[in-house]
Amino acid sequence: xxxxxxxxxxxxxxxxxxxxxLDPRWQSLPAKIAARAAAGSGADRAAAxxxxxxxxxxxxxxxxxxxxxxxxxxxxLGPEGMAALGRVIQYAAERGLLVIFDGKRxxxxxxxxxxxxxxxxxxxxxxxxxxxxxxxxxxxxDSLRPFxxxxxxxxxxxxxxxKTSNPGGAMFQDLQVAGRPLYRIVADHVENLAKxxxxxxxxxxxxxxxxxxxxEQLAGLRRAMPHAWFLVPxxxxxxGTASDVAAAFDQRGLGAIVNNSRGIxxxxxxxxxxxxxxxxxxxxxxxxxxxxxxxxLAANTPAGGLGSR
Amino acid sequence: xxxxxxxxxxxxxxxxxxxxxLDPRWQSLPAKIAARAAAGSGADRAAAxxxxxxxxxxxxxxxxxxxxxxxxxxxxLGPEGMAALGRVIQYAAERGLLVIFDGKRxxxxxxxxxxxxxxxxxxxxxxxxxxxxxxxxxxxxDSLRPFxxxxxxxxxxxxxxxKTSNPGGAMFQDLQVAGRPLYRIVADHVENLAKxxxxxxxxxxxxxxxxxxxxEQLAGLRRAMPHAWFLVPxxxxxxGTASDVAAAFDQRGLGAIVNNSRGIxxxxxxxxxxxxxxxxxxxxxxxxxxxxxxxxLAANTPAGGLGSR
Numbered sequence: 351x352x353x354x355x356x357x358x359x360x361x362x363x364x365x366x367x368x369x370x371x372l373d374p375r376w377q378s379l380p381a382k383i384a385a386r387a388a389a390g391s392g393a394d395r396a397a398a399x400x401x402x403x404x405x406x407x408x409x410x411x412x413x414x415x416x417x418x419x420x421x422x423x424x425x426x427l428g429p430e431g432m433a434a435l436g437r438v439i440q441y442a443a444e445r446g447l448l449v450i451f452d453g454k455r456x457x458x459x460x461x462x463x464x465x466x467x468x469x470x471x472x473x474x475x476x477x478x479x480x481x482x483x484x485x486x487x488x489x490x491x492d493s494l495r496p497f498x499x500x501x502x503x504x505x506x507x508x509x510x511x512x513k514t515s516n517p518g519g520a521m522f523q524d525l526q527v528a529g530r531p532l533y534r535i536v537a538d539h540v541e542n543l544a545k546x547x548x549x550x551x552x553x554x555x556x557x558x559x560x561x562x563x564x565x566e567q568l569a570g571l572r573r574a575m576p577h578a579w580f581l582v583p584x585x586x587x588x589x590g591t592a593s594d595v596a597a598a599f600d601q602r603g604l605g606a607i608v609n610n611s612r613g614i615x616x617x618x619x620x621x622x623x624x625x626x627x628x629x630x631x632x633x634x635x636x637x638x639x640x641x642x643x644x645x646x647l648a649a650n651t652p653a654g655g656l657g658s659r
Numbered sequence: 660x661x662x663x664x665x666x667x668x669x670x671x672x673x674x675x676x677x678x679x680x681l682d683p684r685w686q687s688l689p690a691k692i693a694a695r696a697a698a699g700s701g702a703d704r705a706a707a708x709x710x711x712x713x714x715x716x717x718x719x720x721x722x723x724x725x726x727x728x729x730x731x732x733x734x735x736l737g738p739e740g741m742a743a744l745g746r747v748i749q750y751a752a753e754r755g756l757l758v759i760f761d762g763k764r765x766x767x768x769x770x771x772x773x774x775x776x777x778x779x780x781x782x783x784x785x786x787x788x789x790x791x792x793x794x795x796x797x798x799x800x801d802s803l804r805p806f807x808x809x810x811x812x813x814x815x816x817x818x819x820x821x822k823t824s825n826p827g828g829a830m831f832q833d834l835q836v837a838g839r840p841l842y843r844i845v846a847d848h849v850e851n852l853a854k855x856x857x858x859x860x861x862x863x864x865x866x867x868x869x870x871x872x873x874x875e876q877l878a879g880l881r882r883a884m885p886h887a888w889f890l891v892p893x894x895x896x897x898x899g900t901a902s903d904v905a906a907a908f909d910q911r912g913l914g915a916i917v918n919n920s921r922g923i924x925x926x927x928x929x930x931x932x933x934x935x936x937x938x939x940x941x942x943x944x945x946x947x948x949x950x951x952x953x954x955x956l957a958a959n960t961p962a963g964g965l966g967s968r
Contacts, residue, residue, distance in 0.1 A: 425764075489795075492826060495809070
């Protein structure tokens, strides 16, 4: 089954396109988990981050279609952090979640193939076993090809950075090339890769990362890449709203998954959840913030949103 | 001591600018080591790759200033591979080599900071403890900043992808922006970062990745980034020659380190080393190929090369 169809099935089953970002910033962990991290060794921190992610997965698995572990917050902790990442991916898959490895990896051909072979895979077929990953386009088509090929073999997905959510993303991505911004040239290539990897649902197994913080460009990119699933970061803490991301969806309410990391994981630190639950009930804040995001997207998604089905 | 000065000291001590790339492709390991990898589990493969890298380090540590482990070939093996990478970095540092973590990492600001905090560090100050890393520029200046800042604090270095060695690198990197290729715009930014991080040697702690496979562009980039150390991949197996990389050096024979991975690691597979040493004496082939590259660069480097001092 094509990854595009697997993703559609997961979104339709849950009735929402929410992607929960697993960014276990060890300095921000709730006190009862952080006590372990504060002990100081890399192994202790990794164990705390893993414990935190497992609870988050338990809370969100009945609610959302997918999670996106951010490799940086595991790699930051050294080899023990990466071992924890492996276990987190496995646990999320066991709980029925699609797992998108957010590593923004890439390299020249044969090295890109090593990343793809390692990271992408269904059960037992790769040491990491993620369902999809994020990749950077700067190295060009021959660097993307191994990811696309391995993804096709394994019913996995690839999301290529097109227009990132950070303010500085514009520095190179918005440079004008023959009257069009660079990110539109990248988008054209992604659309070709998506069209060449179509599933039954009308989308391909190659998608695009397009930030919620650029709503106007997002709408243009939806038109430019009608066959690409969008992975939309930047919702919540980075400023993107449900109306900002509305243009990412097609008329069926499909075609995009919207990520939220800090706004869900650390919801206990912000209003109204800080007052309602506080740190002691941080898991309840995770659940409430996830449900709030589902409702916000449903109210702002074309055709009333999948959430209203 | 600024990373640029640390690198210069290492190059001058060894009398050559050779960077040995540690790409332990497990399928290509010599038979006596591969027997272990063939057993099949990720842990066995990781152990074989680690054993291979340790021997390579033993052979090249007396000869060259630095090694560049390619993260992909360790990450490919899963968490055990990353644990092996951690031990390989530590071992190389113990043997007096500078270690450049080739991960082409990057992400938005606070996530980029997690990568930088984790990967860069001197002894005991980071879980990976590399002296420098490679990063991708597509996410712009605010994504590069955390790497530059952490590098400054830790006397570490950053190499930004500017013009990569693969043929497809031209796809986006050579797009014309107001009459100049994109990679030249990236180069201008790298030069600014290099100038803002100068050591005693006249170079900064921020450098550039510029492929040996584009000799003409390499010469132009040397002029465009007079304060940036170049990390030059693409020598040997990818087709770059000693005369192709000559323009990367300043008149003192400094300012660039030239990487060779397969051409050194798997020298036992190619002429003349296959006949001379064969697989049984693959370590001798590593030593001979390293010495050959040192001599080739010395014969083609400005001022006769550091090798002739």
